Amino acid sequence: MSAQIKVAVLGAGGRMGSEAITAVKAAEDMELVAALGRNDELRAVLDAGATHIVDLSVPAATEQNVRFAVENGLHAVVGTTGWDDQKRESLCELLQSKPDVGVLIAPNFALGAVLTSAFAATAAKYFESVEIIELHHPNKVDAPSGTAVRTAELIATARQDAGVAPSPDATETQLDGARGAVVDGVHVHSVRLRGLVAHQEVLLGGPGEQLTLRHDSFDRASFMPGVLLGLRTVASRPGLTYGLDGYLELGA
Ligand SMILES: NC(=O)C1=CN([C@@H]2O[C@H](COP(=O)(O)OP(=O)(O)OC[C@H]3O[C@@H](n4cnc5c(N)ncnc54)[C@H](OP(=O)(O)O)[C@@H]3O)[C@@H](O)[C@H]2O)C=CC1
Numbered sequence: 001m002s003a004q005i006k007v008a009v010l011g012a013g014g015r016m017g018s019e020a021i022t023a024v025k026a027a028e029d030m031e032l033v034a035a036l037g038r039n040d041e042l043r044a045v046l047d048a049g050a051t052h053i054v055d056l057s058v059p060a061a062t063e064q065n066v067r068f069a070v071e072n073g074l075h076a077v078v079g080t081t082g083w084d085d086q087k088r089e090s091l092c093e094l095l096q097s098k099p100d101v102g103v104l105i106a107p108n109f110a111l112g113a114v115l116t117s118a119f120a121a122t123a124a125k126y127f128e129s130v131e132i133i134e135l136h137h138p139n140k141v142d143a144p145s146g147t148a149v150r151t152a153e154l155i156a157t158a159r160q161d162a163g164v165a166p167s168p169d170a171t172e173t174q175l176d177g178a179r180g181a182v183v184d185g186v187h188v189h190s191v192r193l194r195g196l197v198a199h200q201e202v203l204l205g206g207p208g209e210q211l212t213l214r215h216d217s218f219d220r221a222s223f224m225p226g227v228l229l230g231l232r233t234v235a236s237r238p239g240l241t242y243g244l245d246g247y248l249e250l251g252a
């Protein structure tokens with residue numbers, strides 16, 4: 001029998017952290033050895049003998065948490081948002097000094113959300129226009145969502161590779177924000193509404209037709225199979241993996 005995965009959850013008191021604790025406790029091949037919040041010393045994960053961390057904290061803390069884990073030889077599964085290009089590049093440099101350590105940064109752990117992004121990237125080169133609407137609960141501290149940013153990046157790459165022109169847009173005057181944020185040339189609109197959890201629509205338009213790809217997470221349970229898959233896989237994938245799609249076979 002292979003050794004237990006000894007897991008420390010960071011952001012333990014949060015909406016995702018508390019759900020992850022339940023999922024890890026229920027997994028037969030895992031042991032929850034530490035659960036840390038804002039005021040806890042990171043050293044506690046070492047004292048507890050963790051082999052893996054799951055970071056579900058806040059954008060302001062996640063980089064420090066993950067770098068601490070890597071520096072100490074722990075694998076990291078990261079769901080927290082805020083990992084821009086610069087932070088990921090800097091983490092890759094750090095990982096070069098720890099060639100056995102794996103990190104997964106997953107903008108979204110839900111299988112349906114990962115598939116939506118992949119389908120959107122596949123479809124994007126066939127349509128003149130593409131825009132994203134992401135809709136979340138009003139307690140979310142960042143906008144646009146990490147998932148929408150990742151989806152826009154994948155769409156932009158697919159369109160660039162195929163030589164597709166930017167989406168047409170004749171807007172000459174606008175109120176600030178009326179056309180949303182622009183991520184790699186893709187407009188992203190953020191809705192914050194009581195009652196929602198995590199939702200995204202990708203709208204693709206061509207002459208006389210529209211394709212809408214929509215994913216809904218109604219419950220944070222939707223993220224847990226992805227968190228557990230990440231924990232079970234990350235040690236066998238040294239270096240940085242960006243996106244759970246890196247651990248899935250998404251081809252036909
Ligand atoms: N990848 C994915 O599939 C998903 C990712 N997310 C992302 O995960 C993150 C957490 O989301 P959510 O659970 O809703 O947020 P919450 O605000 O509910 O939880 C965040 C928790 O982190 C704690 N925290 C703050 N600072 C630190 C620190 N330095 N070390 C450890 N913990 C800390 C907070 O404590 P306190 O309350 O004291 O500040 C809080 O308990 C967000 O970035 C969100 O976008 C969310 C859902 C799915």
Ligand SMILES: O=C(O)C1=N[C@H](C(=O)O)C[C@H](O)C1
Nearest residue numbers: 081107108140145146147198
């Ligand atoms: O804050 C959330 O809730 C979520 N955050 C992630 C994001 O920003 O994409 C994942 C999911 O959308 C839920």
